[in-house]
Amino acid sequence: MTWTSYRNRGEILRTVIATADARRDGLLPWDLDGVAESFGDELNLLGALQLRWHTRLAGRIERELMARPMAFEAAVVDAWRATAAELPGIRAIVDHHRAEPLDEQMAAAMDKATAKERILLAVMAGQASAHDSGAAAVGARIEEKARAGWVLAPVPDEPTGHTGLHASILGRLRAVRAAFAA
Numbered sequence: 001m002t003w004t005s006y007r008n009r010g011e012i013l014r015t016v017i018a019t020a021d022a023r024r025d026g027l028l029p030w031d032l033d034g035v036a037e038s039f040g041d042e043l044n045l046l047g048a049l050q051l052r053w054h055t056r057l058a059g060r061i062e063r064e065l066m067a068r069p070m071a072f073e074a075a076v077v078d079a080w081r082a083t084a085a086e087l088p089g090i091r092a093i094v095d096h097h098r099a100e101p102l103d104e105q106m107a108a109a110m111d112k113a114t115a116k117e118r119i120l121l122a123v124m125a126g127q128a129s130a131h132d133s134g135a136a137a138v139g140a141r142i143e144e145k146a147r148a149g150w151v152l153a154p155v156p157d158e159p160t161g162h163t164g165l166h167a168s169i170l171g172r173l174r175a176v177r178a179a180f181a182a
Contacts, residue, residue: 009038013048020049020089024152026096043106046097050113053090057083057117061124072126073142080121080146088152118143 012034019029028042028049029035039045060083064075084091098114101107118139122128125142128135 008034012038013052016045016049017052017087017089020093021087022089024088024092026092028093028097042102043109046093046106047109049090049093053083053087053094054113054117054120056087058120060086061120065124072124073145076121076125076142077146077149080143081150084146084150085153 012032015032016029016035019032023029028045030042030045035045039048057080060079061076064079064082065072068075094110094113097106098110101110115136118136119128119130121139121142122132122135123130125138127142128138132138
């Protein structure tokens with residue numbers, strides 16, 4: 001992959017994420033210009049979105065644990081909720097394709113990604129090691145706890161007229177404001 005195609009792919013991924021955040025329907029925005037050419041198939045696009053989710057979640061968990069080093073589970077739960085609020089479109093896509101994969105290959109990939117995420121949650125909450133056979137089940141319990149208190153901000157009805165970075169920042173501020181108002 002050349003530097004230009006790498007940069008284009010990154011820009012297309014940002015557009016995919018913005019579109020997913022606006023739609024929140026759980027469907028891959030395959031209809032966008034350049035998506036098919038950059039990602040090849042739905043599984044590759046889903047993998048890129050899953051990777052974005054996972055890295056953002058891991059980073060958020062680290063920050064939460066630095067701020068509250070003795071509140072392991074609470075920090076992990078809050079980090080999951082904050083990441084889901086920040087990336088609602090990706091969360092919707094991941095949840096949709098976890099429940100309704102397009103084929104067996106996607107089902108296997110989603111099962112593996114789900115297990116890895118749940119193991120991360122359990123390990124970072126201090127309740128399992130990465131090699132514990134029950135770590136994914138512990139992580140599933142933590143994920144359920146995070147989902148139980150997760151409030152998804154409503155999709156804005158009117159366009160802001162802003163684009164790019166400003167739209168992202170405004171969208172995040174509106175999501176935070178809506179979360180605290182609920």
